[in-house]
Structure formats: C-alpha cells, structure tokens
Amino acid sequence: MHWTVAAPFIHDLKTDGEWLVPHIPGDRHQFSIIPRAHPLANWHNRSSSATDYQEWLTYLQHGKNAIKATEGGVVTVFPQLASAVGIQQRVSRKRIPVVAWLFNVGTCPSGMRRWLAQASLQDIDRFVVHTRRECHIYSQWLNLPKERFEFLPYQVSAIPITHEENTTQPFVAAIGSAHRDFSTLLTAIAQLNLPTIIASGPRALAGLELPACAQAPLGIGKAECLQLAQEACINVVPVVPNERVTAAGQVTIVEAMRMGRAVIASRCNGIEDYIIHGETGLVVEPQSVEGLVQALDLLWNDQELRNRLGHNAMQYAAQHFSDEAAGRALSKILDELEESSH
Structure with missing residues (x-):
C-alpha cells in the first residue's frame, strides 16, 4: 500500500533525512515523503508555544499536498499536521487511512479549541502517543474510542558519542x-x-x-x-x-x-x-x-x-527507543489499517 509521509521537520529531502521510512521492514508498503514548504522554527526559541495563523496556513497546505499525492493513506507527525489532514479530508470528502504519529498536544484546551480539535480529528484512524496516560486523556478529550490510540515509546536515532564524562570539572x-x-x-x-x-x-x-x-x-x-x-x-x-x-x-x-x-x-x-x-x-x-x-x-x-x-x-x-523499534511498530499499524480498508 502507498503512503505519503508529512513531517514538519522535513523541509529539504536531501538534508533532513527520511524519518522512519528506511526502518520499516519488508516491501509491503511504499512511501513518498512530502516536504514542508518552510523550515520549522526552533520550539525553544519561540516567544509563544501557540501555533500562529501563518504557521497554520503552512500546515494546511502541507496536509493538502500529502492527501493529493497519496495513492493509499497518510502518515503525519505532530498534532497540527493530523488536524490539517483531517480538515482537508472533510473539505475534499476524500476518506483515506491516516496515522497520526507523535500526537502530543501538551495540554488539552477547552471551549472552541476543543471543538475544532474534535471536528478536525474525528476521521483519524490511529493516534500514536508516547505515554500510556495519553490514550485515556485524548480519548476523553476528543470523544473518540480508546482503541484508536496506541502507546509506543518515543524514538531517537542513534547519537554518536563524541565526548566523555568530564571528570576533571564534573557538573x-x-x-x-x-x-x-x-x-x-x-x-x-x-x-x-x-x-x-x-x-x-x-x-x-x-x-x-x-x-x-x-x-x-x-x-x-x-x-x-x-x-x-x-x-x-x-x-x-x-x-x-x-x-x-x-x-x-x-x-x-x-x-x-x-x-x-x-x-x-x-x-x-x-x-x-x-x-x-x-x-x-x-x-x-x-x-x-x-x-x-x-x-x-x-x-x-x-x-x-x-x-x-x-x-x-x-x-x-x-x-x-530506537528507529528500528519504531519502524517495526509503525509497520504493524500500517498492516492493520491496510487489512481493515479492504
């Protein structure tokens, strides 16, 4: 089955890598990575944790591109892209399998923002969260079945060890x-x-x-x-x-x-x-x-x-917590969604 991958940290296909795609075993699934139009800002240097209007436009376009290019389903990374793809699904009336990886909203807002989240995310097939407690939290917040949420540990690529512990001036x-x-x-x-x-x-x-x-x-x-x-x-x-x-x-x-x-x-x-x-x-x-x-x-x-x-x-x-472990876990999810879509 063919999947497009939309991750906000992939802007340049030559330098930003292929995320988990090389670590997904077998050849049952094919992937196309859809790059983001503009580089993602560094979270730690932002003056506000909220996503502003211009950023939402970028996410919406990114989601639209991912849906347009897929021949099967979409894998998103971060909640904003999941919402963007969900909105585009409803606008285009194109119902396709969607996996929302690294779905972490930090805190669950109430009022209008909660309503918008519920409206935009109701057609997401699987939310991958990185703590067990989030399965219950998001199920309640979005009013969605708990079965759509799956805990998988956050993964990080192997990091080269270039420095030893400083024993002369420990800190x-x-x-x-x-x-x-x-x-x-x-x-x-x-x-x-x-x-x-x-x-x-x-x-x-x-x-x-x-x-x-x-x-x-x-x-x-x-x-x-x-x-x-x-x-x-x-x-x-x-x-x-x-x-x-x-x-x-x-x-x-x-x-x-x-x-x-x-x-x-x-x-x-x-x-x-x-x-x-x-x-x-x-x-x-x-x-x-x-x-x-x-x-x-x-x-x-x-x-x-x-x-x-x-x-x-x-x-x-x-x-x-490795890319290899995450790739195997994602492969299993994609297999299940492909089988359920037939």
Missing part, C-alpha cells in the same frame, strides 16, 4: 524547557553546591534566581546540548506534575539514555513509562527537594553506579 546538566521544575532543581543543587548547567529557554527560566553554582547559557544549539549531556556526570529532568499536561521530558530522557548517560527524572507526566527505577535511571517524586537532593548526592559520589545505570539505559533504549 550536572538539565536540558529542555517543557513543564520543567527548575525551582526545585535550583534549591537542591544549592544545598549540595553542585556545579550545574541548565540548557533551556527564557520562558522556562523566567523569574528564577540562579545560585552561584549554576549557569544557564541561552541560545545554545542542539549539538551543544548533546555535548553537555555527554560531558555531564548526571542528566536531570525535573518536571512539574500537572493533570492537564499530557507528557513532558521524554525527548531529553530518551536522548540521554541513547547516549548511555545516568538520568534522574520526576515521576509524573508519563516519565515513568521510560525509566526503570534503579536499573536504567533514578525516578524521584515530583517537587521533592529532599528526594532530588538524595538522588543527586548518591549519583554524584558513585561513579560505578552512574556507569551501570548509563550502560543499562543505553541497552534498554536501543531495544525500545
């Missing part, structure tokens, strides 16, 4: 912006006086005063973030618990695990789907200064434990 790294609990982290590192580098955006750091042991350079790129994660002796992902938040922190966690780094993360917002406490990382109770202090102190002073957790994390991530 803690905290990378990412979404729903981060930097307030608790700053209190914990101040108690322990641990050198810490926070790589985040201005919105996530607004109103916070950094202790002397911390620094937060703004505007650093992806490559620099990966270098920080590799050189840090501990990667910490503190997240604020919120029932309205669907998921947060998974990208940073999976990247650190793929690089074989010891991770401490908060037990909330679906993070518990990724770390096996004491085996592939440490999970602490959210907003617990005492819990975070204990975990940081333990890992900071035990390199053998850091190495063991990092090694286990890398093996576990290669098995469950």
